[in-house]
Amino acid sequence: MANVKRKKVRKYRGSKTHGGGSMKKRRGAGNRGGRGNAGTGKRGDQNKPSIWKYDNYPKPGKHGFKTKNKIKQKPINLLDIERKFDRLLEKGIMKKKESFYILDLKDMKKNKLLGTGNITKKMKITTLYASASAVSKVKKAGGEVVILKPKKEKKDKQEQDKEINEEMPEQDAGQAKDKETKDKKEKTEKKIVGDKKEENKGLSENNNKINNQQIKKEQQARK
Numbered sequence: 001m002a003n004v005k006r007k008k009v010r011k012y013r014g015s016k017t018h019g020g021g022s023m024k025k026r027r028g029a030g031n032r033g034g035r036g037n038a039g040t041g042k043r044g045d046q047n048k049p050s051i052w053k054y055d056n057y058p059k060p061g062k063h064g065f066k067t068k069n070k071i072k073q074k075p076i077n078l079l080d081i082e083r084k085f086d087r088l089l090e091k092g093i094m095k096k097k098e099s100f101y102i103l104d105l106k107d108m109k110k111n112k113l114l115g116t117g118n119i120t121k122k123m124k125i126t127t128l129y130a131s132a133s134a135v136s137k138v139k140k141a142g143g144e145v146v147i148l149k150p151k152k153e154k155k156d157k158q159e160q161d162k163e164i165n166e167e168m169p170e171q172d173a174g175q176a177k178d179k180e181t182k183d184k185k186e187k188t189e190k191k192i193v194g195d196k197k198e199e200n201k202g203l204s205e206n207n208n209k210i211n212n213q214q215i216k217k218e219q220q221a222r223k
Contacts, residue, residue, distance in 0.1 A: 071128065076110040078134060079117025081125075100124045100143065113138075113145065 012018040020026040029035070040051045051057050081088075081103070088094035094103045105111060105127040113125060115133030123143040135145045 071111070073112045073129060074110045075112040075114045076105065076108065077114045077116040078119045078137060081123075082117060082119055082121075085121065097124075102126075119143070 093107045101123045103125050112129040113127045113134045126146040138145050
C-alpha cells in the first residue's frame with residue numbers, strides 16, 4: 001500500500017491562526033513581501049540589477065501617455081483597390097461620373113492611401129491621408145487625390161532658425177525707433193522746463209529793479 005503524505009495544513013485544523021501567531025502578521029494577503037513589483041527597486045536601487053536582465057521588464061515611469069484625439073490610421077494600397085475594382089463598382093462603393101471613377105475611402109472604412117502597386121483607371125479618391133507615391137501614381141493615370149485633412153509639415157530646425165533671424169532685425173529696428181522717439185520727447189520736455197526757468201528768472205529781476213527804484217525814491221523824499 002502506497003504511503004499518502006498528509007498536507008501540512010491538516011495539523012492546523014481548529015487553530016484560529018494556523019500557526020501564524022498574531023492575526024496582524026498574516027492578515028488578508030498572508031505573510032508575503034508585497035504585491036506586484038514590490039521590492040524590485042522602483043524606489044530603492046538595491047534590487048534593480050536583479051530585474052534589469054529581463055527584456056520585458058516595464059521600466060518605472062517610462063510608459064508615457066497616449067493622445068486621446070489621435071486618429072488611428074487605416075491604410076489601403078493602390079494594389080488592393082485595383083484588385084477589388086469590379087466588386088467596388090457592383091456594391092456601389094465606387095461610382096462612375098463622366099470619365100472618372102469616384103471613390104471615398106471612408107466607405108471602405110479606410111483613411112490612408114498608400115502607393116504599393118499601380119492603378120490603370122482614372123480615379124478621384126477622397127481620403128484623410130495619402131503618401132506622396134500614391135498621389136503621383138494616381139495623377140500619372142490621369143486621376144486626382146483629394147486630401148481632406150493634410151498633415152502639417154514639420155519645419156526643419158535650420159528653417160526655423162532662419163525665420164527667427166529674419167524677424168530679429170525688424171524687432172531691433174522697432175526698438176531703436178522707440179528709443180529715438182523717447183529721447184526726442186525727453187529733450188523737448190527739458191527745453192520747456194528750461195524756458196520756464198528763464199522766464200521766471202527774468203520776471204524776478206524786473207521785480208527787483210522796480211523795488212530798488214521805489215526804495216530810492218522814498219529815501220530821497222525823506223531827505
